[in-house]
Amino acid sequence: MLRRVNFYSICFAFGLSVLLILAGSRYADNTYYRPSIESRRNIRNFLKVEDGEEPYTQHIPTMQYDGSPDIKKLLEKTRSKIKYQLSKYNFTESGVHTLEDLVIESGGRPLQSLIISTWRSGTTFLGEILNAIPGTYYHYEPLLKYGIIQIRGPPESEQALSTIRAMLKCNYDGLEDYFKYGSKHSNQFSHNTRLWDHCKYKKELCYDAEFTSRLCKLFPFHTMKVVRLRLRLIQEILDDKELNVKVILLIRDPRGVMQSRQHRNFCQPAPDCWEPSLVCADMISDYVAAGRIQQQYPDSLLVLRYEELALKPNITTHRILKFLRLSATQSIDEFLQSHTNVEVAGVSSTFRVSRDVPFRWKNALDFTYVDEIQMACKEAMLLWGYKLANNETHMKSKDFNPLDDYTISQ
Numbered sequence: 115m116l117r118r119v120n121f122y123s124i125c126f127a128f129g130l131s132v133l134l135i136l137a138g139s140r141y142a143d144n145t146y147y148r149p150s151i152e153s154r155r156n157i158r159n160f161l162k163v164e165d166g167e168e169p170y171t172q173h174i175p176t177m178q179y180d181g182s183p184d185i186k187k188l189l190e191k192t193r194s195k196i197k198y199q200l201s202k203y204n205f206t207e208s209g210v211h212t213l214e215d216l217v218i219e220s221g222g223r224p225l226q227s228l229i230i231s232t233w234r235s236g237t238t239f240l241g242e243i244l245n246a247i248p249g250t251y252y253h254y255e256p257l258l259k260y261g262i263i264q265i266r267g268p269p270e271s272e273q274a275l276s277t278i279r280a281m282l283k284c285n286y287d288g289l290e291d292y293f294k295y296g297s298k299h300s301n302q303f304s305h306n307t308r309l310w311d312h313c314k315y316k317k318e319l320c321y322d323a324e325f326t327s328r329l330c331k332l333f334p335f336h337t338m339k340v341v342r343l344r345l346r347l348i349q350e351i352l353d354d355k356e357l358n359v360k361v362i363l364l365i366r367d368p369r370g371v372m373q374s375r376q377h378r379n380f381c382q383p384a385p386d387c388w389e390p391s392l393v394c395a396d397m398i399s400d401y402v403a404a405g406r407i408q409q410q411y412p413d414s415l416l417v418l419r420y421e422e423l424a425l426k427p428n429i430t431t432h433r434i435l436k437f438l439r440l441s442a443t444q445s446i447d448e449f450l451q452s453h454t455n456v457e458v459a460g461v462s463s464t465f466r467v468s469r470d471v472p473f474r475w476k477n478a479l480d481f482t483y484v485d486e487i488q489m490a491c492k493e494a495m496l497l498w499g500y501k502l503a504n505n506e507t508h509m510k511s512k513d514f515n516p517l518d519d520y521t522i523s524q
């Protein structure tokens with residue numbers, strides 16, 4: 115196992131160096147472009163695997179902590195940093211008057227978003243867009259420890275939902291399993307950059323329920339992504355009046371999902387990840403749940419297809435921010451600029467979600483396999499507006515646009 119991990123780390127590191135060299139040489143003669151430390155980090159972030167089922171290169175601490183951390187001091191520093199970074203933020207757009215109105219420590223209620231999706235559907239990208247907003251506490255994926263399964267009901271759903279609720283309330287007491295998993299898989303914490311800022315120097319801080327609870331309570335914006343729990347179970351979270359959560363359901367064409375999963379060694383042979391019939395049964399279940407939830411909580415659910423986000427990142431991102439009542443920050447523009455085709459001030463960047471990412475499956479998959487997926491997914495694809503390819507020529511043709519309109523019927 116260890117040898118395999120090492121092998122993959124080396125491959126990953128090698129791939130990354132080649133990418134950086136390529137990026138560097140491509141822009142070497144462009145006097146306008148200097149890849150900053152930040153954009154290098156962004157490249158790394160983007161290449162990071164979706165759920166950390168695979169080896170993960172850790173951030174390398176640039177300095178060591180001398181002595182034991184003074185928790186009071188760390189919290190105070192974080193408090194001032196948030197205040198400073200949000201000094202120009204327009205809180206009226208978030209429906210409140212001041213920062214304190216959104217901070218649990220000051221008796222406020224944070225704006226919370228919950229991304230519900232499944233593996234390889236663009237949650238890493240969406241999560242990192244939202245994490246680009248200063249003052250965001252990114253809970254990442256709370257259910258990593260369950261492995262490669264979908265939770266569709268009891269008995270697993272009870273504990274899973276109670277974990278999610280506790281975390282959204284910044285109450286980490288009693289989450290021993292969560293911390294235990296994280297102590298061996300640091301990717302559970304490292305995506306939460308504002309937590310990781312502290313515990314990359316001293317790992318124990320990440321497993322400390324008191325520290326993480328207190329830190330969490332300082333942040334005005336919380337976001338969480340969940341790829342292992344189906345939408346119908348989220349009703350319980352929306353019914354919880356103590357919480358103030360908005361949900362984004364992120365859906366992707368099953369052909370794109372399956373193509374992307376072929377390149378991830380965590381998926382096969384887990385049936386919940388690898389069987390098109392199960393993947394698409396979940397898509398139908400999510401469709402039905404979306405209709406019901408939109409009727410009951412019309413302002414609390416946004417349904418989104420990954421393809422829309424990839425093809426129109428700027429427009430879609432602003433739509434998401436509006437739904438979440440988040441004010442567009444400069445950091446969002448910068449993130450989009452460095453990760454997508456959106457051009458800001460004419461400066462181009464090194465890494466992009468190019469327009470063909472969502473449709474890569476058209477040329478990468480055999481029609482036989484696509485046909486197999488389509489047979490298992492006919493109903494799900496019809497509901498979510500994905501057109502069937504009739505044959506190999508049709509599938510590979512540039513004129514074949516797999517996207518159709520769809521509506522959520524209630």
Ligand SMILES: *[C@@H]1O[C@H](CO)[C@@H](O)[C@H](O)[C@H]1NC(C)=O
Nearest residue numbers: 202203204205206207208441
């Ligand atoms: C803040 O947002 C509100 C609502 O969108 C707007 O009316 C107001 O002009 C904004 N204030 C500033 C300072 O931009």
Ligand SMILES: *[C@@H]1O[C@H](CO)[C@@H](O)[C@H](O)[C@H]1NC(C)=O
Nearest residue numbers: 428429432433456457458459
């Ligand atoms: C992105 O969209 C927003 C809102 O629709 C718009 O104000 C802004 O100019 C757009 N930016 C770019 C670079 O297209």
Ligand SMILES: *[C@@H]1O[C@H](CO)[C@@H](O)[C@H](O)[C@H]1NC(C)=O
Nearest residue numbers: 503504505506507508509514
């Ligand atoms: C493939 O499908 C297209 C679009 O439906 C159709 O026009 C074409 O005749 C089909 N080709 C073959 C070889 O069946």
